[in-house]
Amino acid sequence: MTIQTFSWPDKPDLLIHVYRLDQNHEIISGNKLYKLQPWLHKAKSENIALLSCGGAYSNHLHALAYAGRQYSLSTYGLVRGLQEDNLTITLQDCKQFGMTLIPVSREAYRQRYSADFHRRYLKNLNEDALWVPEGGTDEIAVSACEKIGQHLNDQSQTTRFSSVWIAVGSGGTLAGIARSLHRAIPLYAVPVMRHWQDVRLRVESFLTPHQAERIRWVEHADYGGFGRYNRESLDFHRKLEQVSNIEFDPVYTAKTMRRMLEMFVNNEISETAPLLVHTGGLQGRRSLNLSQSEAWSNAF
DSSP states (O other): OOOOEEEETTTTEEEEEEEEEGSOSSOOOOOOOHHHHHHHHHHHHTOOEEEEEEEETHHHHHHHHHHHTTTOOOOOEEEEETTTOOOOOOHHHHHTTTTTEEEEEEHHHTTSSTTTHHHHHHHHHSSSSEEOOOGSSHHHHHHHHHHHHHHHHHTTTSSSSSSEEEEESSSSHHHHHHHHHHSOEEEEEEEEOOOOOHHHHHHTTOOOOOOOEEEEEEEOSSSSSSTTTOOHHHHHHHHHHHHHHOOTTTTTTTHHHHHHHHHHHHOOOOOOOOEEEEEOOOGGGGGTTTTTTTSSSSOO
C-alpha cells in the first residue's frame, strides 16, 4: 500500500502521512481485508455459513456480505434497530450481496459481547454457522492484523513518520498493530465513541502488559457520540478532503484525523510527521453530501 503525504494549512510545518489501506480492495477495503480472511477460510474449510452483527451503516457487515458472496458462503447479519421498510444504502447492498438480515432490538444488542448473545440466533438458522464477533475482532483476526504493523515497519525504512495513529472501533486492528509495530514508533489509539473504557479492556485482553503500555489513548474524538455527525464535523470533513485529495469515512478516519490535527495545532504534541492508518470504510461516506452545507445529526 502507498503512503500519501500532505500539509495542513493551520500548521504548515506539519507533514501528515496517510497509509492508504483503503486502496487494498474495491469493496473489502482497509483493515477488513485482514480481519475477515481467517473467518472466511475457516467457514469455507468447514462448509458452514457466517453469522455476525452490526449497525445500519456497518462497514463490517458490508464487507462480510460481499466476501460471503465471493466465497460462496451464506451470511447472516444481526442488525441493531433494523427497519426493513427503510434500509440504509449499506444494508441494501448487504441484501443484494446475499446476506440475510435479522432484526435485533437496541436493548438486546447491548449484550453482544456476552457469551450467550449469539447462541439463540445460531439455533434458529436453517444451517450450521460460524459466529463472527462484532467487527470480526477475535484472536485469529488480531493475529492477522499484525501484518499491518509489519508493513508499517517496512515502510518506516523509506518514509520518515514520527508516530502511528489508528481509529478504534472494536479494537482488533489496534491490538494487532500494537503487537507488531516497532517499539520505537509511538502508537496513538483514537476511540470514536464516547464510552470507550470497555473497548480498551478488550484490546488489552489480546496483549501482554508490555504491549498494552505502549498505546497512547486519545480522548474526546467522538464529537457528539459514535456515528453522530454535526455541521462542524461536516465542514471539517469537506476541508480535509479538499486539502489532502483523499476520501475519508465519516465515522472513523475523518474523526480521528480531526482530533489528531487539533492536538498538533494546539501544540499538545510536538512531532512533525504523524501517520494515520486509513482503515477504509468509504462505503459509509455515501450517506453524506460533502458538496452541500447541510449536516446530518445521528446519521449513523
